[in-house]
Amino acid sequence: MRIDVVSIFPDYLAPLGLSLPGKAQATGLLELHVHDLRGWTRDRHRTVDDTPYGGGAGMVMKPEPWGEALDELLEPGVTLVVPTPSGEPFTQALARELATRDRLLFACGRYEGIDQRVLDEAHGRAEVREISIGDYVLNGGEVAALAITEAVVRLLPGFMGNPESLVEESHEDGLLEYPVYTKPASWRGREVPPVLLSGDHAAIAAWRHEQAVRRTAARRPDLVPASVVLDDVEVRPAR
Numbered sequence: 001m002r003i004d005v006v007s008i009f010p011d012y013l014a015p016l017g018l019s020l021p022g023k024a025q026a027t028g029l030l031e032l033h034v035h036d037l038r039g040w041t042r043d044r045h046r047t048v049d050d051t052p053y054g055g056g057a058g059m060v061m062k063p064e065p066w067g068e069a070l071d072e073l074l075e076p077g078v079t080l081v082v083p084t085p086s087g088e089p090f091t092q093a094l095a096r097e098l099a100t101r102d103r104l105l106f107a108c109g110r111y112e113g114i115d116q117r118v119l120d121e122a123h124g125r126a127e128v129r130e131i132s133i134g135d136y137v138l139n140g141g142e143v144a145a146l147a148i149t150e151a152v153v154r155l156l157p158g159f160m161g162n163p164e165s166l167v168e169e170s171h172e173d174g175l176l177e178y179p180v181y182t183k184p185a186s187w188r189g190r191e192v193p194p195v196l197l198s199g200d201h202a203a204i205a206a207w208r209h210e211q212a213v214r215r216t217a218a219r220r221p222d223l224v225p226a227s228v229v230l231d232d233v234e235v236r237p238a239r
């Protein structure tokens with residue numbers, strides 16, 4: 001997979017060269033290119049923003065630099081990913097979908113966002129996904145680009161040492177992760193649940209599933225499948 005990121009803060013994406021994406025780059029499974037949007041400005045001050053039509057606080061990112069950046073980078077077969085507070089929710093299912101693409105191009109906005117005409121024009125010639133990583137407001141798209149990239153890259157075949165670890169993890173089966181333990185068996189007077197030391201793999205799997213269902217019911221009732229009934233778990237109604 002090739003990933004391109006356009007931002008006015010390219011250094012913000014430096015962490016992509018480390019840890020998981022870093023390893024993937026080293027093994028040639030991921031090609032990462034980070035670009036400074038100002039490289040597509042034409043004026044002496046390298047202007048990327050201006051006041052909003054219709055008034056209001058803040059500034060809006062000008063269409064011209066983005067238009068020229070996308071002219072160069074949004075080639076056929078590239079999926080444009082635009083982080084935004086008003087986007088479709090980023091989920092594990094969406095991460096799996098994006099992991100099937102050959103190329104992703106992240107347009108990281110700042111200020112109050114990117115002139116809408118840039119996105120409208122892009123829709124006419126590419127797959128454009130406007131994505132929110134949560135119901136909170138960031139100052140720009142870079143943090144979202146880092147999060148989406150990490151969630152996608154770890155799903156690509158060959159990137160994770162043990163692909164088995166992807167199968168039973170949080171949200172893959174629609175449930176939250178069960179609690180995990182490691183040595184020592186006793187720590188500050190707290191013991192590891194005995195079933196985990198039993199060697200009974202069927203009992204361990206059953207215990208882990210029940211723990212995942214209980215934790216999901218308690219913390220994310222919105223994720224609990226309707227078919228599951230738990231008589232002794234307090235399920236707080238969704239707010």
Ligand SMILES: Nc1cc(-c2ccc3ccn(Cc4ccccc4)c3c2)n[nH]1
Nearest residue numbers: 083084085109110133134136138140141
């Ligand atoms: N999940 C999520 C994504 C973002 C996000 C993404 C890109 C941008 C570009 C500018 N801003 C700031 C902004 C604040 C308010 C209204 C509109 C834009 C961004 C925020 N916040 N939260």
